[in-house]
Amino acid sequence: MANIHSLPVEILSLIFHTVCEDIKASSVSMWEDVKRPPPLLNILLVSSYWNQVAVATPSLWTFTAIYRENFETARERVRRNLERSKDCPLNVVVRVRHFTGSEDINAFDLLFEEVAQHSHRWRTLEFNHLTSRARNALEQAPLPRLVSLAIFGGLKGQTLKLNTPTLTMYTTNTWDSKLVSFEQPSPVFVQLRHAFSLGTAQTLLQHLRRSQHALKTLVVLFGAPPGTQFSLHLEDGTEFSAETLGLSLPSLTEYTVEFNALPWGWNALRIAHMPQLRRLDIYLKIFRYSDPNNTVPFMPQLLSLNIFAHYPNGFASSARPLVAATPNLEEVSLTQTHAATSQHEAEWLTPMLSPSQDSLVVVWPRLVTLRLQGMAIPRDQDLRTIPLGRPAFKQLFLDSTCLERCKAVGHNLNALPEYFEVVVTDPYRIDKSLALSR
Numbered sequence: 001m002a003n004i005h006s007l008p009v010e011i012l013s014l015i016f017h018t019v020c021e022d023i024k025a026s027s028v029s030m031w032e033d034v035k036r037p038p039p040l041l042n043i044l045l046v047s048s049y050w051n052q053v054a055v056a057t058p059s060l061w062t063f064t065a066i067y068r069e070n071f072e073t074a075r076e077r078v079r080r081n082l083e084r085s086k087d088c089p090l091n092v093v094v095r096v097r098h099f100t101g102s103e104d105i106n107a108f109d110l111l112f113e114e115v116a117q118h119s120h121r122w123r124t125l126e127f128n129h130l131t132s133r134a135r136n137a138l139e140q141a142p143l144p145r146l147v148s149l150a151i152f153g154g155l156k157g158q159t160l161k162l163n164t165p166t167l168t169m170y171t172t173n174t175w176d177s178k179l180v181s182f183e184q185p186s187p188v189f190v191q192l193r194h195a196f197s198l199g200t201a202q203t204l205l206q207h208l209r210r211s212q213h214a215l216k217t218l219v220v221l222f223g224a225p226p227g228t229q230f231s232l233h234l235e236d237g238t239e240f241s242a243e244t245l246g247l248s249l250p251s252l253t254e255y256t257v258e259f260n261a262l263p264w265g266w267n268a269l270r271i272a273h274m275p276q277l278r279r280l281d282i283y284l285k286i287f288r289y290s291d292p293n294n295t296v297p298f299m300p301q302l303l304s305l306n307i308f309a310h311y312p313n314g315f316a317s318s319a320r321p322l323v324a325a326t327p328n329l330e331e332v333s334l335t336q337t338h339a340a341t342s343q344h345e346a347e348w349l350t351p352m353l354s355p356s357q358d359s360l361v362v363v364w365p366r367l368v369t370l371r372l373q374g375m376a377i378p379r380d381q382d383l384r385t386i387p388l389g390r391p392a393f394k395q396l397f398l399d400s401t402c403l404e405r406c407k408a409v410g411h412n413l414n415a416l417p418e419y420f421e422v423v424v425t426d427p428y429r430i431d432k433s434l435a436l437s438r
Helices: 009-026 039-045 048-055 071-084 102-116 132-140 201-211 266-270 315-325 400-408
Strands: 063-067 090-095 122-127 148-151 160-162 169-172 180-182 191-196 217-222 254-259 279-284 304-309 331-336 369-373 395-399 421-425
Touching (some): 009 048, 063 071, 063 102, 071 102, 102 132, 132 160, 395 400
Parallel strands (some): 090 122, 148 169, 169 191, 191 217, 217 254, 254 279, 279 304, 304 331, 331 369, 369 395, 395 421
16 A cells, blocks of 8 residues: 555645545534634644645635734734735634724734735635724725625624625624625625614615525524514515515525524515425524414425424424425424423424324325434333334434433333434534524
8 A cells, every 4th residue: 555655745735625625614614713723734743744735735724814812923824824825715704802902903903904915815704893994904905706705793883885796605693784785786695694673674685686596595583573474664665575575586495594582483484485495494492473373385395394492382383384384394303402401392293293183194294304403302202103104204313412311301212223213413513604693
């Protein structure tokens, strides 16, 4: 077998680059711990040969982070990355919580301005804070290659106008999206993550209309509860709803709904017509309706449903319209995000195992995979009956937290592998790349 040190530089460099891209793709967010570069850079310590190859591979040095540290000492690290990355596209992350004084602010501004000199290479930009000087530098910076922008606060009431002709992915959690605007031609989004409130509804509507034929992934954080017909009157008197606006998203395949406030409602699904929707994710606290007349649009095209809640209070009753509207689901995931014991945990599986008085009714008859996370399943709920009426059912995924909590309440699941495949996974982790409010 050939020694790895005998590999040509070109092949070893390609291996390093491929592994680095895999690490980034599987990360919970864009390098959640910005104090450390991607783990692949540990190869610098393996041998002098690997070190030389890594240093000479520009794509390994494209991550440029500005975080809360001594900004003077950070300049050496940033300059090193900028030099070694050569002409490769850059991924820029700014995460700063506070400054210790005017000298600290000035050092940050100087560092940001130095990075902004390479803005023509920026491919992605994420920030949670900008000073007035840094904001001005960003507005003046050319961004011809920027495809992804994520803004997590930091504007403090100041407006920001950007020229981003190639932008296709946009994330913002600000409740006043009027602060951010784009020069003409306005970007058309493939992926949009946006807050919904009285202050942001008009801007969100503009983004949806402009991007309706290209948009594939949509995440909406609701700060205002939708009404019976999911309508919200904007400042100009327009009623925001799919029915009144005729809004259609024909390319949308994934939709994530997050409820930041109580109460909530299924009518968030009426934000637009989504004929190609395949996956729906819902994040909330408890299932308390904003209106008892909540309705769910019929979605026979939906194949995957993922629900995340602190507690399942009210799920058994509120799930009925959803069950009726999604007859062709193949994958269902139910996750309890709060670890405390709840007397309502039986409600998670009630819609599936005890759907109605009619014994002939089978909920989600095309189900193939069921995933349960974080909950304790009561002993009187027999999971062995899941395949009954569901001939395609094959797999049950249980995270280790669910398994441990089931044991704690005396529910032995050891016999389940005799009936279908059981896969035990790691404990559930919140996906920060999707959750706007986290």
